[in-house]
Amino acid sequence: MQRIGVFVCWCGSNIAATVDVKQVAETLKSEPGVVFAADYQYMCSEAGQNLIKDAIRDHKLTGVVICSCSPRMHEATFRKTAAAAGLNPYMVEIANIREQCSWIHKDKAVATEKAIILGRAAIAKVHLNAPLTPGESPVTKRALVIGGGIAGIQTALDIAEAGFPVDIVEKQPTIGGKMAQLDKTFPTLDCAACILTPKMVDAAQHENIHIYAYSEVEEVKGFVGNFSVTIRKKARMVDPVKCTGCGLCTEKCPMKKVPNEFNLGMNNRSAIYIPFAQAVPKVATIDPAYCIKMKTGKCGLCSTVCEAGAIDYTQQDELVEEQYGAIVVATGYNPIKLDQFDEFAYAQSPDVITSLEFERLTNAAGPTAGTLLRPSDGKHPHTIVFVQCVGSRCDGGKGKSYCSKICCMYTAKHAMLTREKYPDTDVYVFYIDVRTPGKNFDEFYRRAVEEYGVHYIKGMVGKVAPQADGTLLVQGSDLIENRQLRLNADLVVLAAAIEPDASARPLATKLTASMDTNDFFTEAHPKLRPVESPTAGIFLSGACQGPKDIPETVSQASAAAAKVIGLLVKDKLKGNPCVAHSNEMMCNGCSSCEKVCPYGAITYVDKEFRMPDRTTAIRRVASVNPAVCQGCGACTVACPSGAMDLNGFSNSQIMAEVDAICK
Amino acid sequence: MSDTKRLKEQILAISGVNPRKCMKCGKCSGACPAYDEMEYHPHQFVAMVEDGRIDQLLASDSLWMCLSCFACVERCPRQVEPAHLIEGVRLALIRQQNQNHLHAEDIPPKLNDALPQQAIVSAYRKYSK
Numbered sequence A: 001m002q003r004i005g006v007f008v009c010w011c012g013s014n015i016a017a018t019v020d021v022k023q024v025a026e027t028l029k030s031e032p033g034v035v036f037a038a039d040y041q042y043m044c045s046e047a048g049q050n051l052i053k054d055a056i057r058d059h060k061l062t063g064v065v066i067c068s069c070s071p072r073m074h075e076a077t078f079r080k081t082a083a084a085a086g087l088n089p090y091m092v093e094i095a096n097i098r099e100q101c102s103w104i105h106k107d108k109a110v111a112t113e114k115a116i117i118l119g120r121a122a123i124a125k126v127h128l129n130a131p132l133t134p135g136e137s138p139v140t141k142r143a144l145v146i147g148g149g150i151a152g153i154q155t156a157l158d159i160a161e162a163g164f165p166v167d168i169v170e171k172q173p174t175i176g177g178k179m180a181q182l183d184k185t186f187p188t189l190d191c192a193a194c195i196l197t198p199k200m201v202d203a204a205q206h207e208n209i210h211i212y213a214y215s216e217v218e219e220v221k222g223f224v225g226n227f228s229v230t231i232r233k234k235a236r237m238v239d240p241v242k243c244t245g246c247g248l249c250t251e252k253c254p255m256k257k258v259p260n261e262f263n264l265g266m267n268n269r270s271a272i273y274i275p276f277a278q279a280v281p282k283v284a285t286i287d288p289a290y291c292i293k294m295k296t297g298k299c300g301l302c303s304t305v306c307e308a309g310a311i312d313y314t315q316q317d318e319l320v321e322e323q324y325g326a327i328v329v330a331t332g333y334n335p336i337k338l339d340q341f342d343e344f345a346y347a348q349s350p351d352v353i354t355s356l357e358f359e360r361l362t363n364a365a366g367p368t369a370g371t372l373l374r375p376s377d378g379k380h381p382h383t384i385v386f387v388q389c390v391g392s393r394c395d396g397g398k399g400k401s402y403c404s405k406i407c408c409m410y411t412a413k414h415a416m417l418t419r420e421k422y423p424d425t426d427v428y429v430f431y432i433d434v435r436t437p438g439k440n441f442d443e444f445y446r447r448a449v450e451e452y453g454v455h456y457i458k459g460m461v462g463k464v465a466p467q468a469d470g471t472l473l474v475q476g477s478d479l480i481e482n483r484q485l486r487l488n489a490d491l492v493v494l495a496a497a498i499e500p501d502a503s504a505r506p507l508a509t510k511l512t513a514s515m516d517t518n519d520f521f522t523e524a525h526p527k528l529r530p531v532e533s534p535t536a537g538i539f540l541s542g543a544c545q546g547p548k549d550i551p552e553t554v555s556q557a558s559a560a561a562a563k564v565i566g567l568l569v570k571d572k573l574k575g576n577p578c579v580a581h582s583n584e585m586m587c588n589g590c591s592s593c594e595k596v597c598p599y600g601a602i603t604y605v606d607k608e609f610r611m612p613d614r615t616t617a618i619r620r621v622a623s624v625n626p627a628v629c630q631g632c633g634a635c636t637v638a639c640p641s642g643a644m645d646l647n648g649f650s651n652s653q654i655m656a657e658v659d660a661i662c663k
Numbered sequence B: 001m002s003d004t005k006r007l008k009e010q011i012l013a014i015s016g017v018n019p020r021k022c023m024k025c026g027k028c029s030g031a032c033p034a035y036d037e038m039e040y041h042p043h044q045f046v047a048m049v050e051d052g053r054i055d056q057l058l059a060s061d062s063l064w065m066c067l068s069c070f071a072c073v074e075r076c077p078r079q080v081e082p083a084h085l086i087e088g089v090r091l092a093l094i095r096q097q098n099q100n101h102l103h104a105e106d107i108p109p110k111l112n113d114a115l116p117q118q119a120i121v122s123a124y125r126k127y128s129k
């Protein structure tokens, strides 16, 4: 028989106002096995915890029931309290009489009765509790960062600086992400390349960082502290060790009509290419979809001109397997496609562009060498209309439901920079709201209006129509003036909504990391654990978790690094002892459990069993890897022979609770 | 229920529109080809019905200026469907007057080759309920 202590918490007035805590303690005292019962104002306070510790010692308690808030809140606290008094922490059970009782009832008599019933159920369970000891697993002291934008670079640098090796897997030929495509950056207007490229170089040169560029994650196995990841190094047809990045091949390559993705298709590159001058690693890559040699077997010019002998047309994709203790996702975002937004004539006119295209048109390394020229005729635009919220804040249909967060600020930036460089240009911004929460952000936007004379118009554009004279008729609401505005613009810039990279969803499946309906990675807690995924050992960095500007991305990237470092400094990880195990005598090897296990924790082993008449037989039985099992319990429900059970939540414990409630 | 409230409920029921979904972006009025002919514009219909200022709408010619081109329905980011609401107001008025302006059989003689098909369909929709 257990010796059980019951502790009823008032939680100030949170519980005590609706539940008669004294009566709960009094009634539960007469339950079988209960040798001590008390109530206290704040059981989680130091004094409350001391009350529990003293009772454990004085009354030689073997089990503890705390009637308080949800176990999510303080189960860990009370387990530690019990352990400090020498009791196995898994002998503690929580009866949730706050969230599931006092907060949802008004009638004190009813709530008190329910609190007593919940307490009884917990007591019934404790009677069947057994001490549990968590297993330990070693930690591989190496981290993987997936995505080499500013988020991934910052996370990798911080982890590397703390002394741990980090690998970055970047699917493009170079790291840098979207920031490498930007011109100047709000709110301080420093040039993106000037602050990003030194970091890219730091990452490349850091002794603790290895960059797998032009590579993707193929498969992920294992669990926190012990991930095993297969990386596909895509064939570049160029030996990255020999290639010096001289670029001679890119000049000589006769296939020059390949849309240049770095400039969003606004100019062309050759079939063998280096994305931009500051690329890291600065290694050429052959685009097999356009290379004449790859398609027809003829040409081979690049191989002839390459003095380093780096070209290798026979190169194949290569798979490497690496071990990691932690994985950081930093896969970023992309602007949405605007093909469906016919009203803005994006597909109809080259002079209707996205804001990211605008960045390239004003970037010194862009297709126009930094002079703002209309894509259609290369002339200076004199009237420019910016449209905010394109595809953001939509209710169903073709857009996204959320605010993309960065576009109000970058539109103010674009408008301001245009007015500064080309004062003879009229700049209009159509907005629904101007959202500028952020340090020095609203001041920045006001400067665009007050110092630079940008015309901000409250209202949305309803139609953009290309005219015979080459201009664009922009028709929109001016809600403040209660009029419909019609402007002849030379250039229309659309602030397209942003969305997670398309590869994020399949990657989340490989990582068993959860996502929201918009395919942004979900955090373990939106306020208190914003850089961790609910899956242990997976961390989140940058815009893959939600729209973010650079300052926010970098803060989150460093926060994720801190969490990773906190994990990697540990030599061993304590597991959760509430894991599944199968009773080999009952298991018939049917595979039902293996099919439902979301973590791949179950395998089958052939075991020899003694049979009647001194014979033996080999039977296939389930075996759970306790380090991988997360204790979700799916297998215990699926098992048709009742062989699977969960430590700490056994079928008999749950039935005892149900019996106690139904008594 | 007050008369205004009843009228509002009737219009919302006929049109199936929930004006509270409107975020007051003005894209409907930015798209509307009949804007200049209207005293009250599509986004104002949405706001005024929600606000219960329906008498002003019933008394205004704006009701009949809407072409039922559905540009506003197509473009509204929040799927508010202003044209359906305007149609609801029209129908409420017609029901109040207890008369239909046009019978289906009156239409063929009025047809004109230059009339776009969409206008014919719109006319049926507007006048024949």
Ligand SMILES: Cc1cc2nc3c(=O)[nH]c(=O)nc-3n(C[C@H](O)[C@H](O)[C@H](O)COP(=O)(O)OP(=O)(O)OC[C@H]3O[C@@H](n4cnc5c(N)ncnc54)[C@H](O)[C@@H]3O)c2cc1C
Residues within 6 Å of the ligand: A146, A147, A148, A149, A150, A151, A152, A169, A170, A171, A172, A175, A176, A177, A178, A179, A182, A184, A185, A186, A187, A215, A216, A217, A330, A331, A332, A333, A334, A335, A355, A356, A357, A359, A406, A410, A413, A501, A503, A504, A507, A541, A542, A543, A544, A548, A549, A550, A551, A553
């Ligand atoms: C037009 C425009 C202007 C902007 N201007 C500013 C500004 O002035 N100031 C500011 O603060 N912010 C600005 N931003 C926002 C800024 O671009 C983002 O905050 C920042 O780029 C987010 O960084 P990230 O690393 O999270 O994502 P990204 O930059 O998108 O990087 C993600 C990286 O991961 C890689 N990747 C994706 N999927 C995989 C995969 N499955 N495997 C391997 N690699 C993968 C991608 O190739 C990419 O390199 C602007 C954005 C836009 C669109």
Ligand code: SF4
Residues within 6 Å of the ligand: A252, A253, A254, A255, A271, A272, A286, A290, A291, A292, A293, A294, A299, A300, A301, A302, A303
């Ligand atoms: S072999 Fe291919 S990449 Fe090389 S020069 Fe010829 S077309 Fe260009």
Ligand code: SF4
Residues within 6 Å of the ligand: A388, A389, A390, A392, A393, A402, A403, A404, A405, A406, A407, A408, A409, A433, A434, A435, A495
């Ligand atoms: S940040 Fe501004 S422009 Fe972008 S979606 Fe939000 S409100 Fe619209």
Ligand code: SF4
Residues within 6 Å of the ligand: B028, B031, B032, B033, B034, B035, B042, B065, B066, B067, B068, B069, B070, B071, B072, B073, B082, B083, B086
């Ligand atoms: S349906 Fe009516 S209100 Fe809507 S855009 Fe067309 S004319 Fe304007």
Ligand code: SF4
Residues within 6 Å of the ligand: B021, B022, B023, B024, B025, B026, B027, B028, B029, B042, B043, B046, B075, B076, B077, B078, B079, B080, B081, B082
């Ligand atoms: S377009 Fe839709 S959301 Fe915008 S003002 Fe009109 S009805 Fe409201």
